[in-house]
Amino acid sequence: MKTAKLAKSYRIDDGKHFRLKDFDPTDTGHWHSEEEAKERLQEDIARMRKLQDKLYAQGCWSVLLIIQAMDAAGKDGTINHVMSGVNPEGVQVRSFKAPSSTELQHDFLWRTTLQLPERGHIGIFNRSYYEEVLIVRVHPKVLEGESLPPTLVTKNLWEERFEDIRSFERHLARNGTVIRKFFLHLSKKEQKRRFLARLEEPEKNWKFSAADIHEREYWDDYHNAYEVMIRNTATKHAPWYVIPADNKWFTHLAVAAAVVKTLEELDLFYPKVDAAKRKELAAARRLLVKN
8 A cells, every 4th residue: 555545544634524433553555564664654754854854944833733642642653753854943733731830821822833844944843732622631630720811701602613723723724833732542452561561661651651651540531532632633634643552563554654645745846046146156156166
């Protein structure tokens, strides 16, 4: 399977009929050889590097990649592997944990808006404003810390937030920010295996957090929240990719394929120099040859 076709098979443009159970976390998209997949990944990374160079030089578009997942799904590893070949100067990675007291004094989109990528750059959000319809929905007590006027906290809150997110992403798309969102779909069984590895392997102990085990108790609640989230926020200009995450090598391949496909669709090119610039370059060349 070509990687471009691979990316398309996990893309959700319209979430109206989306069901998370229709996606298998163990799926490898007919790729049965890990070595072959890793070889293709390197080809995609090389292609990504060339496209990123044009994106940076052209300086018109910006690309925002949002990665959401349950704990231990491999968000950090995916970012590390997929973006391993690009120029660090053109990539901005931001990780969003529990909001600070200052951030809580603003609307829920404020802190991520400040970190949006510049034109010519690729921005990566490790978690994002989507936490506001995930962890806050699963743990309603968190909402109390946001100091919203009580009259605004109604039964329509989540629908209103989905509406705000759709409008925000439409605004970004209309102003040159290309958005691609990834849900790394991990099975409960594989999460357990990875948590045990963190406990049993000394070099992974630092990754373990008791809070992760606590959140695991809300597995079904989170999956329901993810399903509703994707159903309400998947659009053509800001699609979701539901990426199987039980096999890390396949996760990296599928995400890279989607990023490459996104950059290719922008029809990027190096800026053409005008007559005055060519004259300037010719003069510079004469000086260099002379001296």
